[in-house]
Amino acid sequence: LHGADAVYIGAPRFGARSTAGNSIADLTRLIDFAHRFDARVYITLNTILRDDELRDAERLIHELYKIESDALIVQDMGITRLDIPPIALHASTQADNRTPEKVKFLEQCGFSQVVLARELSLGQINEIARSVQVPLEVFVHGALCVSYSGQCYLSEAMCGRSANRGECAQYCRLPYTLIDGKGNVIAKDKHLLSLRDLNQSDRLEELLDAGVSSFKIEGRLKDMAYVKNCTAYYRQELDKIFKRRPEYRTASTGHSSIEFTPRLEKSFNRGFTHYFLDGRTPEPIASPDTPKSLGEYVGKVKQSDKNTFTIAGLTPIHNGDGLCFANNKGEFEGVRVNRVEGNRIF
Template sequence: MRCLELLSPARNKEIGIAAIDCGADAVYIAGPNFGARKDAGNSFEDIALLCEYAHKFGARVFVTFNISIRDDEVEELHHQMLQAQEAGADAFIVRDERIFEMKDITVPLHASTQCAIRDADRARHFEEIGSARIVLERELSLKTIRQICDSVNCEVEFFVHGALCVCYSGECRLSEYLNGRSADRGECIQACRSLYDLEDAEGNILVKNKALLSLKDYNLYSRLEELAEVGVISFKIEGRLKNASYVKNVVRAYSMALDDIVARHPDKYRRASLGVVRGGFEPNLEKTFNRGYTELFIDGKRGQWSSMNAPKSMGEEIGSVAGVRSTGRGTVDITVKLRKHDIRLVNGDGFAFVSGGKITGFRGDKCEGTHIFAKSCDGLRKGTILFRNISAEFERMVENQLPRRELHASIYVQISGEYTLEISVASEDGREVRSTFRADVDSATDRERATAMLREQLSKRSGHYAFNVRDIDICTKGGDIPLLSASTINSIRRLLASDLDDIPCKAIPLALGKRLSEPSQDSTSLDAYKESYINAHEPAIGVKEPLMLSKYCIRYELGMCPRQRAESLGSSKRTVFSNDKQLFLRNNGKRLALHFDCTRCEMRVEKDLLHLKSD
């Protein structure tokens, strides 16, 4: 039986706990340094508390150490990894290959998506050096994912939801070139969301002021079972900079989807952690932050992946502006022609519209029927298409209607003598406790009612346990039972929960990888790690590496692809036209050259060397 894991981002301890409550089997989080999101660091004290909570449900905490490491940082990296290990981390997500030689790092190592794993050879390399799991590149097809899964014995993890980098993971140096802040160091400025002009070699502007490198968000909600079938075991959600509402909504939606798969194939799959999630809000992926959704290259075909017209979250289209009237003091009354009669506007809703190529957002301070009262917004006029990107009603529901995660525990009661209660408890993960309680009380005159109350009060929730009395065996003279108050029975139940907590949850074991299951006898010092390390990347402004390498193609998105034109002319041989024009991106005075490899169907973004010389 294969375990399916839902892996959630956690910007901090609180969001990590919320993710586990909503059904995550594991969360990934950064320590103080060395994570690929520099603004999402956490103390090891918080990581320890998150681990303590996660482990109650057999859930896991993975700590990220997935940036490029300088030689002078190796000792501090090693020190922080030992601290994370001591805090209870279950695995590390890593990039630097020196880490695989650190003998005192005893948790499994997962090769980050920053390792640029997009073929079987690269996957086998990371398995051989000791990866217990490999995290694949996003821009892959199901066919390629299957080939990689079939070629390795280690676990395979794949992103299924969230923001998309336009380039291959670990292949972007654009941020550092433009701003001096390296994506490889967790400092990405998200240059792919910036506005660019597209121009030809003569300086003619073909497209003006568009986010030409911005992609829609990934959404493989309907493809999880196919991914499981080809060998993926961990389904990863992007978003370590996202807020709690986003994480709770997305995790709940995907957790329910995985539960459905397990329910359909109970002999084939199970969840990777324990417990069940009950109640709470109804998730809706359309209600949370997104730039529009795409399944990218999962079917091995190109589509419209770009969000160049809306690099920010636009949300759901609600209608068009029927009129804008000033109400004085810098406020306006906006009348909306709703596209559906069942759309309900609520105080605090967030709205967005496009004007002059730019996205403008505003809050509805007060909403009445089809009227929105808000602060004045430049560019908002009659006929403007209006979107709602924040639903105040949904946000309140996510905040207030929280789901509840529980571990099942069965109770067996035996009553003997005058009166001794022998109670045994078995939790769903296999822990067992036995406790004896002496009840020096009167006999119950109504045995049936007293037995029913004992069963009812014990069959309740205490902490994160949902107790269920399976049997009450009465071995007393005449079948008498003690008259126990509800408060006494509740105290017994709480003590049983405490006894279970004293025993560590029996979590499903994680894969170890060759470095732990087949340890080498060689020892390597930190100095040796430094000396043996060969950096996989050239400097960001070096001429040997493109600033960006991507499966995404601007020419395809704009209908300028030679293959597209060949197909439109009915060419059965898929003739590849020569490049009609050299194309460039321009932003803030810097010009970037675009190169297209039609054989590999890839685009490279490079420095425009001729432009630099002319400057």
């Protein structure tokens, strides 16, 4: 309803978010609704499977085919050896899709879409697109995994919960102390593995021209307001491009009426990054001070006393707003706004 041409969503089992499964009945209702507008529903079946799970996965795939799922997003190539119906297969980013040779191989194996590794530059994406015909999908918004395109083994090593089984304990968001070989503390209690959130909203036209035809917004385990806001924002940005570039068009036939002004900075984010879209640049990609949402930047404190402080900034502050700031130790603290007089906060 907020402009997606396709939705990716977990089945009851074997999705890469073990706590974000959905019943067959719910998926059936979603698919019936989406197909009225020629929107597609892609089911995530992208965990690594154990041998004793293959038969269950096979039965589930048959169920998903019967309810007219448009495709399965898979990581485990063992699925291609099962007795499955002629359902479209998409190669998950966790299949390590980062070279023209690998993507061409997947195309020759019959995959109908490939989700590229998140670490690729615009030039690398373009090189892959020129060498294949298979449609390409890239992540454009949401949380980033510090390991290569989500192939993380830290959680499995630390507590036996495998990210490749949908059970990541998110050790990358915890604080660590970095000590050199002489015992000197380089960084104390910093979130050294925590990355900023991806935001390619200002690079969509370049990605289209590089050969990408599907943009992926992280949505699972996010709240409803996040998904609505981010989806609506990207929908509007794409529609602006389509008005100027008639060679591009939306894949669905529905029209969404957005009754609010989408703003990405209003949703949960750890600060934004283009990651490696321009290669390894000086742009910061980490969020070492906090793994939590930083919120929207509103200004700089220019004066303070016991009960008030004054902010130099253009963003209006209202009674009841929550503000956070970094103290002298680099730790984040929060305050609630009781009253506002001009730029003076009580």
